[in-house]
Amino acid sequence: MNVIEHGRGKPPLDPHLKALENEAIHIFREVAAEFERPVMLYSIGKDSSVLLHLALKAFHPGKLPFPLVHIDTGWKFPEMIAFRDQVVARHGLDLIAHTNPEGLRDNVTPFSHGSARYTDIMKTQALKQALDMGRYDAAFGGARRDEEASRAKERIYSFRTPDHAWDPRNQRPELWSIYNGMIHPGESVRAFPLSNWTEVDIWRYIQAERIELVPLYFAERRKVVERDGMLILAEDKRLELLPDEQVREEMVRFRTLGCFPLTGAVRSQATTLDEVIAELEIATVSERQGRAIDRDQSGSMEKKKREGYF
Amino acid sequence: MAGQILSQNLLPGEDILDIDPHPETTGRQARPLRFITCGSVDDGKSTLIGRLLWDTKAVKEDQAATLRRDSTGKQNELGLPDFALLLDGLQAEREQGITIDVAYRYFSTDRRSFIVADTPGHVQYTRNMATGASTADLAVLLVDARAGILEQTRRHATIAALMGIRQFVLAVNKIDLADYDEARFRSISRDFREIALSLGVRQVTAIPVSALKGENIVTRGDEVMAWYDGPTLVETLEKATQRTGQTTGFRLPVQRVSRPGEGFRGYQGTVAGGSIKPGDSVVVLPSGVEANVKAIVTYDLVRNAAVAGDAITLVLDRPVDVARGDMIAAIDQRPQTGRAFNARLVALSSDGVVPGKRYWLKAGSRRQRVMVRPTSALDLTSGNWDDASFLPVNGIGVVELDFEDTAIFDAYETNRETGAFILIDPESLNTVAGGMIDGKRSKSGRFDALPDADRATVTLPARLLEAFLKTDFARAHAGEIRVTGPEEAEAD
Numbered sequence: 001m002n003v004i005e006h007g008r009g010k011p012p013l014d015p016h017l018k019a020l021e022n023e024a025i026h027i028f029r030e031v032a033a034e035f036e037r038p039v040m041l042y043s044i045g046k047d048s049s050v051l052l053h054l055a056l057k058a059f060h061p062g063k064l065p066f067p068l069v070h071i072d073t074g075w076k077f078p079e080m081i082a083f084r085d086q087v088v089a090r091h092g093l094d095l096i097a098h099t100n101p102e103g104l105r106d107n108v109t110p111f112s113h114g115s116a117r118y119t120d121i122m123k124t125q126a127l128k129q130a131l132d133m134g135r136y137d138a139a140f141g142g143a144r145r146d147e148e149a150s151r152a153k154e155r156i157y158s159f160r161t162p163d164h165a166w167d168p169r170n171q172r173p174e175l176w177s178i179y180n181g182m183i184h185p186g187e188s189v190r191a192f193p194l195s196n197w198t199e200v201d202i203w204r205y206i207q208a209e210r211i212e213l214v215p216l217y218f219a220e221r222r223k224v225v226e227r228d229g230m231l232i233l234a235e236d237k238r239l240e241l242l243p244d245e246q247v248r249e250e251m252v253r254f255r256t257l258g259c260f261p262l263t264g265a266v267r268s269q270a271t272t273l274d275e276v277i278a279e280l281e282i283a284t285v286s287e288r289q290g291r292a293i294d295r296d297q298s299g300s301m302e303k304k305k306r307e308g309y310f
Numbered sequence: 311m312a313g314q315i316l317s318q319n320l321l322p323g324e325d326i327l328d329i330d331p332h333p334e335t336t337g338r339q340a341r342p343l344r345f346i347t348c349g350s351v352d353d354g355k356s357t358l359i360g361r362l363l364w365d366t367k368a369v370k371e372d373q374a375a376t377l378r379r380d381s382t383g384k385q386n387e388l389g390l391p392d393f394a395l396l397l398d399g400l401q402a403e404r405e406q407g408i409t410i411d412v413a414y415r416y417f418s419t420d421r422r423s424f425i426v427a428d429t430p431g432h433v434q435y436t437r438n439m440a441t442g443a444s445t446a447d448l449a450v451l452l453v454d455a456r457a458g459i460l461e462q463t464r465r466h467a468t469i470a471a472l473m474g475i476r477q478f479v480l481a482v483n484k485i486d487l488a489d490y491d492e493a494r495f496r497s498i499s500r501d502f503r504e505i506a507l508s509l510g511v512r513q514v515t516a517i518p519v520s521a522l523k524g525e526n527i528v529t530r531g532d533e534v535m536a537w538y539d540g541p542t543l544v545e546t547l548e549k550a551t552q553r554t555g556q557t558t559g560f561r562l563p564v565q566r567v568s569r570p571g572e573g574f575r576g577y578q579g580t581v582a583g584g585s586i587k588p589g590d591s592v593v594v595l596p597s598g599v600e601a602n603v604k605a606i607v608t609y610d611l612v613r614n615a616a617v618a619g620d621a622i623t624l625v626l627d628r629p630v631d632v633a634r635g636d637m638i639a640a641i642d643q644r645p646q647t648g649r650a651f652n653a654r655l656v657a658l659s660s661d662g663v664v665p666g667k668r669y670w671l672k673a674g675s676r677r678q679r680v681m682v683r684p685t686s687a688l689d690l691t692s693g694n695w696d697d698a699s700f701l702p703v704n705g706i707g708v709v710e711l712d713f714e715d716t717a718i719f720d721a722y723e724t725n726r727e728t729g730a731f732i733l734i735d736p737e738s739l740n741t742v743a744g745g746m747i748d749g750k751r752s753k754s755g756r757f758d759a760l761p762d763a764d765r766a767t768v769t770l771p772a773r774l775l776e777a778f779l780k781t782d783f784a785r786a787h788a789g790e791i792r793v794t795g796p797e798e799a800e801a802d
Contacts, residue, residue, distance in 0.1 A: 062570035
């Protein structure tokens with residue numbers, strides 16, 4: 001068997017990124033070896049793109065020993081879905097896209113049900129359905145501890161009850177790089193190989209490894225409307241404008257990608273990776289600032305996680 | 311200045327390195343430095359970490375806005391937000407005003423990036439500190455300049471040293487409230503240096519700081535402390551050394567066997583010690599089968615070498631039987647193998663560690679059944695190891711491990727990766743203890759581990775002998791020391 005070398009001609013990673021990469025690969029291999037039915041949650045965003053790249057590295061020269069699950073709310077940016085399908089085809093991945101059938105039947109939208117209920121039904125409940133259907137006992141996610149306060153205490157192996165609930169007061173201690181993968185039937189873990197990465201690390205790694213991203217991460221003139229202090233993309237017909245709202249074209253990009261009605265764009269001139277990184281290094285707001293679901297109230301992410309959200 | 315003071319009591323020829331003389335830390339030419347902060351609420355620990363995050367601009371505006379919204383007017387005299395709110399991430403903590411778990415914080419300077427394990431200073435601190443310290447390269451110990459070294463400082467230092475941390479930074483905080491008194495700072499530093507040396511830690515930097523005012527944390531406090539010309543806290547962290555101190559040969563705990571297609575069989579894992587290159591001879595443990603390395607495969611390249619920390623796929627030159635949990639090691643520098651080991655243990659669960667109970671032990675990728683028998687427990691107040699047969703939660707003890715099949719370890723002192731393990735309760739499946747291997751134990755008796763020729767003989771009067779056997783040193787080197795009382799010595 002011929003072993004393919006993907007890194008010919010590419011300069012080696014700096015020791016900082018190399019250490020993060022090594023740690024992530026170690027976690028991938030450990031979970032794949034210890035659990036019977038692992039799965040990777042793939043959200044198409046930059047963190048998921050890095051996660052997938054690391055998974056490919058971890059199991060090289062073999063294929064991924066697990067499928068990918070994408071929770072499709074039906075409200076993702078169309079570019080995201082197109083990009084997802086390209087990636088799946090290029091790497092020959094086994095991808096399962098799941099939408100909550102009840103939410104679809106009841107026509108649950110971010111507009112009709114509000115961001116909190118919509119997120120619960122179309123994301124949290126949908127995720128639980130997908131995990132239950134596959135009887136997965138371990139799910140990789142791209143969450144990072146630097147993202148949000150309650151994530152700072154998250155373990156690398158985050159233990160979940162049969163109801164997928166997270167109990168922050170009853171987490172297993174995690175020492176050295178020895179992970180406890182023992183669970184009772186029905187229980188599961190969420191595994192986070194990117195726990196120790198920061199947003200800047202993600203971008204530097206994307207640059208160093210030449211990882212492809214959804215074009216929405218780069219500035220372009222796009223149609224937007226300002227709502228609740230956020231710039232919402234106004235390209236989908238389902239977005240109904242309120243009386244005094246006006247669509248205008250602006251140079252914008254996205255720092256995170258989710259459902260378009262809940263994800264704010266930032267005004268930016270950064271059209272290349274170098275420019276995005278330069279912008280990030282002087283940024284004064286965190287990336288989750290553009291996420292409506294974090295802003296309902298402080299402690300909002302912790303609440304969702306307890307209920308089974310990532 | 312501080313470095314010089316601290317160096318005075320060293321033996322001739324011993325070099326105390328407050329600062330790495332060859333820092334390879336320009337740009338991102340270093341791994342993230344991991345450190346732990348120890349101290350109580352009153353010492354100003356939250357303020358210190360908050361200050362580090364704030365002054366290195368790791369706190370963004372929207373997070374600061376959330377802080378201001380939550381802190382309901384609770385701001386300090388400098389108009390800064392209440393840093394504790396930034397750190398106490400969980401709702402339960404904010405409601406009760408306490409920190410209940412280990413949290414990880416990230417910040418970076420132009421020279422280096424840092425991961426801080428922030429652990430509570432009060433309840434359950436042993437358990438949480440042990441968790442945070444297990445991956446730390448360095449410990450920052452915080453004292454209040456007015457209070458000086460407390461019992462607690464000694465306890466924190468003891469746990470940090472036990473977990474293998476060999477670099478301490480003493481942050482003498484609230485120095486502004488002690489009138490920036492140089493003599494006070496020096497006397498505290500001296501007391502601390504003695505504690506550190508007694509724990510075998512020689513790399514100590516003491517820094518007078520005011521976390522609240524931001525003096526000597528990120529920016530210097532020259533205007534108020536002209537007498538101090540040592541480094542700031544951040545400068546010290548930037549130049550700190552990392553634990554590469556793996557003095558063992560090549561170690562690869564096998565995580566999984568990769569067999570993607572006809573003719574390829576690779577052993578995947580992270581190098582846990584030493585280095586390897588194609589052509590090197592290795593031994594597969596526990597089977598003892600020998601082979602040579604044919605190739606080191608990674609996604610990017612088929613490499614001509616790999617070192618500790620690298621996640622690789624190793625291909626051997628002949629078909630051998632290798633499974634997950636095996637260890638591939640240097641043929642001439644093998645780890646210890648056997649069914650009986652001595653170890654030190656930190657009990658993490660409310661059930662404690664029960665003698666005679668069978669636990670699962672996981673070390674690297676190897677999981678096996680073990681019977682644990684505690685023999686003594688550390689009294690953190692006196693520093694003595696007292697006889698004990700049970701370890702309650704937060705207890706630190708010496709234990710005897712007995713395995714049903716072969717176990718593979720290095721001493722924790724020589725290799726943190728291959729000398730560490732966790733214990734898992736077979737019913738709850740919770741992680742109930744973290745452990746560190748001291749060495750192999752002979753089943754026939756604790757002093758028969760080495761042939762006589764390799765042992766030093768110590769003769770002591772009975773009362774001293776008893777005390778000596780309780781020391782950390784004696785426990786750690788039980789197999790290498792032959793201890794006799796005066797009567798026995800005469801009989802020889």
